Amino acid sequence: MQHNNVLILDFGSQYTQLIARRVRELNIYCEIHPYNKIPNHLENYHAVILSGSPFSVRAENAPHPDLSNIRGKKPMLAVCYGAQYLAHFSGGEVAPSNTREYGRANLSFVKEDDLFNGISKGSQVWMSHSDTIKALPTNGELLASTHDVENAAYKINGETTYALQFHPEVYHSTDGKQLLENFLVNIAGVKQDWTPQSFVEETVDELKSKLGNDKVVLGLSGGVDSSVAAMLLHKAIGENLYCIFVNNGLLRKNEFTDVLKQYEGMGLNVKGVDASARFLDALEGVSDPEKKRKIIGRVFIEVFDDEAHAIKDVKWLAQGTIYPDVIESVSATGGPSATIKSHHNVGGLPDFMKLKIVEPLKLLFKDEVRRVGASMGMDKNLLGRHPFPGPGLAIRILGDLTREKVRILQEVDAIFINNLKSWELYDQVWQAGAMLLPVNSVGVMGDERTYEKCVALRAVESTDGMTADWVNLPYEFLQKTSNEIINKVKGVNRVVYDISSKPPATIEWE
Numbered sequence: 447m448q449h450n451n452v453l454i455l456d457f458g459s460q461y462t463q464l465i466a467r468r469v470r471e472l473n474i475y476c477e478i479h480p481y482n483k484i485p486n487h488l489e490n491y492h493a494v495i496l497s498g499s500p501f502s503v504r505a506e507n508a509p510h511p512d513l514s515n516i517r518g519k520k521p522m523l524a525v526c527y528g529a530q531y532l533a534h535f536s537g538g539e540v541a542p543s544n545t546r547e548y549g550r551a552n553l554s555f556v557k558e559d560d561l562f563n564g565i566s567k568g569s570q571v572w573m574s575h576s577d578t579i580k581a582l583p584t585n586g587e588l589l590a591s592t593h594d595v596e597n598a599a600y601k602i603n604g605e606t607t608y609a610l611q612f613h614p615e616v617y618h619s620t621d622g623k624q625l626l627e628n629f630l631v632n633i634a635g636v637k638q639d640w641t642p643q644s645f646v647e648e649t650v651d652e653l654k655s656k657l658g659n660d661k662v663v664l665g666l667s668g669g670v671d672s673s674v675a676a677m678l679l680h681k682a683i684g685e686n687l688y689c690i691f692v693n694n695g696l697l698r699k700n701e702f703t704d705v706l707k708q709y710e711g712m713g714l715n716v717k718g719v720d721a722s723a724r725f726l727d728a729l730e731g732v733s734d735p736e737k738k739r740k741i742i743g744r745v746f747i748e749v750f751d752d753e754a755h756a757i758k759d760v761k762w763l764a765q766g767t768i769y770p771d772v773i774e775s776v777s778a779t780g781g782p783s784a785t786i787k788s789h790h791n792v793g794g795l796p797d798f799m800k801l802k803i804v805e806p807l808k809l810l811f812k813d814e815v816r817r818v819g820a821s822m823g824m825d826k827n828l829l830g831r832h833p834f835p836g837p838g839l840a841i842r843i844l845g846d847l848t849r850e851k852v853r854i855l856q857e858v859d860a861i862f863i864n865n866l867k868s869w870e871l872y873d874q875v876w877q878a879g880a881m882l883l884p885v886n887s888v889g890v891m892g893d894e895r896t897y898e899k900c901v902a903l904r905a906v907e908s909t910d911g912m913t914a915d916w917v918n919l920p921y922e923f924l925q926k927t928s929n930e931i932i933n934k935v936k937g938v939n940r941v942v943y944d945i946s947s948k949p950p951a952t953i954e955w956e
């Protein structure tokens with residue numbers, strides 16, 4: 447089935463992906479394309495949204511695409527830079543603003559319009575720009591203003607073209623989603639036909655015809671993406687999907703056996719490969735973080751390659767790649783640049799990487815992956831799991847790595863995570879874990895002096911891991927967790943809580 451499709455032209459705004467997520471939340475399919483690569487088949491798109499941009503329209507190197515095939519021919523919503531772009535090149539005027547135009551503002555309506563159905567006067571919107579629209583373009587009609595921005599929303603008479611100086615996609619624009627719905631559904635007539643159920647049905651059908659009777663191999667990590675990808679493939683090709691779940695010895699306590707059981711319970715054709723000894727032997731005594739990562743990557747490829755070879759006639763490698771990994775991004779500084787991650791199926795790579803690639807999730811954002819998983823009845827705990835780094839606990843043990851340190855950290859981490867769950871804090875935290883520090887400090891236990899390890903607990907809020915803030919966990923929780931760790935984990939006599947945000951700190955300590 448061909449879905450109604452919305453084209454989002456990216457001018458390099460930090461918020462472009464947010465526009466796409468808001469549109470998808472309305473059950474409308476959309477794609478992001480760079481402004482300088484407008485797709486050829488515009489007949490496939492039912493409406494167009496122009497994003498914001500870090501550029502000034504007045505700058506010579508600013509994006510100035512030719513929109514003549516779109517403007518007036520498709521319903522169009524121009525956001526921020528888009529709104530200024532329309533004004534600047536179509537008979538209006540854009541100039542540096544001399545009042546503050548960043549942050550919250552309140553809308554007042556100048557003219558009634560379907561764009562504002564269900565939105566009340568005074569609705570909060572989010573401004574983020576330094577130029578301002580001094581005069582509307584030819585045939586422009588003012589729809590709304592704010593205290594500091596006269597031309598906050600306008601439309602072009604005689605076209606289905608709307609423009610907003612503020613950002614409806616940002617959560618701080620409280621009625622932003624309603625406004626997008628008004629434009630897309632009521633004004634542009636786009637159908638809301640993109641649902642998790644429709645995605646599952648169509649993807650399973652596509653996978654069936656693409657893969658036929660071919661065998662597919664997939665590496666499960668215990669994380670959300672690979673698990674949902676496996677479930678979709680399993681629905682499509684059943685036993686022809688060969689899943690491999692590798693224990694690198696650096697997973698959380700009991701994770702390998704628990705998650706393996708869960709996978710088996712889901713009916714997956716999964717092989718658990720316990721390669722802990724191979725990883726830990728290779729890592730013994732290594733302290734440099736990048737060396738640890740390289741060793742783990744190399745050993746993983748060796749193990750996976752061996753296992754993939756053992757499957758006769760396997761043709762495909764499935765990956766849990768998601769949409770943010772494949773969107774071509776527009777550089778905010780050096781003009782348009784395509785920084786797309788790609789898979790290079792060329793010589794010199796391990797055999798399994800020469801397989802054809804299938805990526806069933808590459809159209810989805812992370813939150814959509816979870817919704818798709820839920821619609822297939824997958825376990826809530828599996829779908830709600832925190833992200834966990836590929837190199838696992840190795841990059842949470844600062845300094846040289848030994849089996850004993852892995853054991854200590856697994857115990858500490860298990861207490862921390864179980865307590866987050868029992869205090870119902872786990873789902874409020876984006877990622878949490880414990881770090882084993884390379885310092886011993888003095889303590890007393892009973893009458894005895896101790897000289898033992900220190901651990902740091904870290905819990906952060908984030909949306910994508912690029913920026914993060916530490917979570918204000920209740921003191922009582924920290925107190926109980928610290929006591930439990932020191933009482934139960936032999937070798938640890940001190941617990942600290944990490945209160946650094948990213949940037950400048952990173953989430954992992956190595």
Ligand code: XMP
Binds near residue numbers: 837911951
């Ligand atoms: P940082 O420490 O860079 O982490 O703030 C951001 C996110 O990335 C994860 N992370 C990794 N994931 N291999 C991975 O698969 C790695 O080497 C790696 N290093 C960091 C980290 O857990 C966080 O979610």
